[in-house]
Amino acid sequence: MTYQKELLFVDDCENDIELTLGALESIGLKERVVVARDGVEALEYFSGEGQFAGRGNPIPKLVLLDLKLPRINGMEVLKAIRENERLRDVPVVMLTSSREPRDVAEGYRLGINAFVVKPVNFKDFTDSVQQLGRFWMTVNEPPP
Amino acid sequence: MNSKSFKFRLIFLLLLVLIPTGMLVLGANVQRQESEKKMLREQAIYAAKLAAASQAYYIKQTRQLLSTMTQFPFFVMAKDQGLSRTGMANLKLLQPDFHDFGLIEKDGTVFCHTLGTNLIGDPISLAFARKVLKKPAFSMNELGGENNLKPASLQFAYPVFQGNKQVIRLMYASLKLPLLSEALAAIPVPEGGVVSVMDRGGHVVAQHPLLQDGVGKKISSFPFAPKVVSQEGEILETDGRDGIRRLYATTSVVDGIEPFLSVQVAVPQKLLFAQADARFGGSLVGFLLISVIVLLIARWYSERAFLRPVGAMLGATELLTKGDLTARTGISSEKSELHILARRFDIMADTLASRQRQLEQANAEIRRNNAELEQRVEERTSELVTLNNELEAFSYSVSHDLRAPLRHMDGFAQLLVVDPSMESNAIAQRYLGLITKSAKQMGALIDDLLSFSKMSRQSMAVEKVDMGQLVSGVVDEIKINEEGREIIWKIGSLPEVRGDVALIRMVWQNLLSNAVKYTRARKPAEIEINGAQKGNELIYSIKDNGAGFNMKYANKLFGVFQRLHRESEFEGTGIGLANVRRIIQRHGGRTWAEAELGKGATFFFSLPEQLS
Incomplete structure (x- = not known):
């Protein structure tokens, strides 16, 4: 019933999407990435609505969540995930430009599994994304 | 009535004056009554004495007549009975007061008289004659007994001396008895009084007014007069035999040494003192009446002069102490100290009330000021909070x-x-394009941030703003930038407003460029601008037929860096509407929007008609 292999990547910035997908492509994860371009799309992914209609109710192996999103922001998406009985245990990593302590604290309070700031330097950015991909998609054992 | 009350004390004071006055009046009346009574008694004695004098006149006259006549021997010594009788008859003619004259021999027989031959009995009491012969002196017979001659007369006898001491005859004279009573008629006897003259035997000789019993009876048969004394000027106040209390004034008629007659004036005390008692009672009643009137007047006056103002003050003070500051005595005149007091009390209460009002007003003002201050502090605080939030954002x-x-x-x-093995120039071109775009975007972002921060701090220059002109200017600018786009502009009448021209211009720029941006996919795009007054607000609206949005996210619309569309759909920094809201808020207005996803949106903002 579930696609435990998928990585849900939620980001509204096309440039970031391209750079992130590029980084994940070189470690062979690109094919497993599903992109949602704002909070609403992310929630539609879980409920199998909108562009995700007909895909059932998948549970991803990892959610890479940007904080600042149009309409419904990252925190609200996180809250929706953690309040959902079925999705409560899904690993969520916040990947964002913000290094605001307020956001970090709020994120952990709402139950993120990691908080990663997008580095400005391209090599650092690629390293971060690849490390995240390797750890959460291959090393880490997801909840049953 | 409370014994400590003002009213009671006033009446007590009044009684304090009235009671001694009453006693004085009573005393004076008693004294007057006494003196009046004394006068009346003296009057009674005076009457008695006058009566005595009137009786004495007759006795004296008789004595003188007899004394004179006995000096003439031919008249009293004659042997011829007829001659003597004629002389006596002539004398009787000369002296009409007398009823009879005559001579008595020394053996006690009648020598002659003037009563004629028809006389039955003696012309004079022979017993009386013998008594006088034995003790020769001018004498008067008592009534009663042998002296029952008709008509009634009082008989006097005088001895006729031969030589020195030898009594040879008596001459007698009978005085008409009614004369004595007639003489009494002229005596001023107090009203209701009876004056009676008695001989030594106690027979009534004369009386006025005549009582039923009449003259000649013994005084003991009188219904009154228990006692007749011969002492001079005695007054006796006692009950008569008939039980009526009388004043008896008695005196005697003396001729020579012997009292011949006694006089009694008897007046019922009631009648005698009636006037004095009436006067006494009258003055007492008068005093009581005056006292009652004085009390009533005092009561009325005290009510008016004291009790009413005092009562009014009592009532007012009671209300005042209960906290009713509107209580007044209501006394306006200034007749007396009490009225003045009441009036001043009212003035005092007025002052108190006005002080209280002033105090309340001052308090209210303080409260209002405090409230204003609090509100201002709150406003400042919320402004600061907003500013702080914006700064954080x-x-x-x-x-x-x-x-x-x-x-x-x-x-x-x-x-x-x-990646040096970049296969085509196209990819490199694309990357360079993305780089350039990012740089531009960053520039725009920096500009917007700066304008937002500047706008937040800039002070406003409020003036009259011609909205129509302002909007058409902005629209013209946009038209230049958006050449080639098909946009239908519908601009309604836009009311004038007061505000900062530069800031309001920024509002229009933001809202109109948004409308243009989000209608990019429409051909033709329609943008409608309207303005209207509603209450004391001016409301302006910008309606477009663009992308619109879901009303679910309307609350995020005006937040800083809040966007409802992805950068890839509609570029933007998320600052424009935040700026709009900030400016409108600073003008004291509101911002809101209505939209439907895919059908367009209408943005509204309001400005107060009169900007303070």
Whole structure:
């Protein structure tokens, strides 16, 4: 019933999407990435609505969540995930430009599994994304 | 009535004056009554004495007559009975007061008289004659007994001396008895009084007014007069035999040494003192009446002069102490100290009330000021909170949004560098384009951030703003920038408003460029601008037929860096509407929007008609 292999990547910035997908492509994860371009799309992914209609109710192996999103922001998406009985245990990593302590604290309070700031330097950015991909998609054992 | 009350004390004071006055009046009346009574008694004695004098006149006259006549021997010594009788008859003619004259021999027989031959019995009491012969002196017979001669007369006898001491005959004279009573008629006897003259045997000789019993009876048969004394000027007040209390004034008629007659004036005390008693009672009643009137007047006056103002003050003070500051005595005249007091009390209460009012007003003002102050503090605080929030959002975006384009520039530049086997120039071109776009975006972001921060601090210059002119200017600018787009502009009448021209211009620029931006996909695009007054607000609206949005997210619309569309759909920094809201708020207005996803949106903002 579930696609435990998928990585849900939620980001509204096309440039970031391209750079992130590029980084994940070189470690062979690109094919497993599903992109949602704002909070609403992310929630539609879980409920199998909108562009995700007909895909059932998948549970991803990892959610890479940007904080600042149009309409419904990252925190609200996180809250929706953690309040959902079925999705409560899904690993969520916040990947964002913000290094605001307020956001970090709020994120952990709402139950993120990691908080990663997008580095400005391209090599650092690629390293971060690849490390995240390797750890959460291959090393880490997801909840049953 | 409370014994401590003002009314009671006033009446007590009045009684304090009235009681001694009453006693004085009583005393004076008693004294007057006494003196009046004394006078009346003296009057009675005077009457008695006058009566005595009137009786004495007759006795004296008789004595003188007899004394004179006995000096003439031819008249009293004659042997011829007829001659003597004629002489006596002539004398009787000369003295009409007398009823009879005559001579008595020394052996006690009648020598002659003037009563004629028809006389039955003796012309004079022979017993009386013998008594006088034995003790020769001018004498008067008592009534009663042998003296029952008709008509009634009082008989006097005088001895006729021969030589020195030898009594040879008596001459007698019978005085007409009614004369004595007639003489009494002229005596001023007090009203209701009876004056009676008695001989030594106690027979009534004369009386006025005549009682039923009449003259000649013994006084003991009188219904009154228990006692007749011969002492001079005695007054006796006692009950008569008939039980009526009388004043008896008695005196005697003396001729020579012997009292011949006694006089009694008897007046019923009631009648005698009636006037004095009536006067006494009258003055007492008068005093009581005056006292009652005085009390009533005092009561009325005290009510008016004291009790009413005092009562009014009592009532007013009671109300005042209960906290009713409107209580007044209501006394306006200033007749007396009490009225003045009451009036001043009212003035005092007025002052108190006005002080209280002033105090309340002052308090109200303080409260109002405090409330105003609090409100101002609140406003300032909320302004500061807003400003602070915006500042936080600003720094947040600096750390968030400004990093993104930098990362993109570095990323795509690195891709250019790292992958030398870049197959086509097209890819390189694209990366360079992305880099340029990111740089531009960053520039725009910096500009917007600066304008937002500047706008937040800039002070406003309020003036009259011609909205129509302002809007058409902005629209013209946009038209130049959007050449080639098909846009239908519908601009309604826009009311004038007061505000900061530059800031309001910024509002229109933001809202109109948004409308243009989000109608990009429409051909033709329709943008409708309207304005109207509603209450004391001026409401302006910008309606477009663009992308619109879901009303679910309307609350995020005007937040800093809040966007409802992805950058890839509609470019933007998320600051424009935040700026709009900020400006409108500073003008004291509101911002809101209505929209339907895919059908368009209407943005509204209001400005107060009269900007303070």
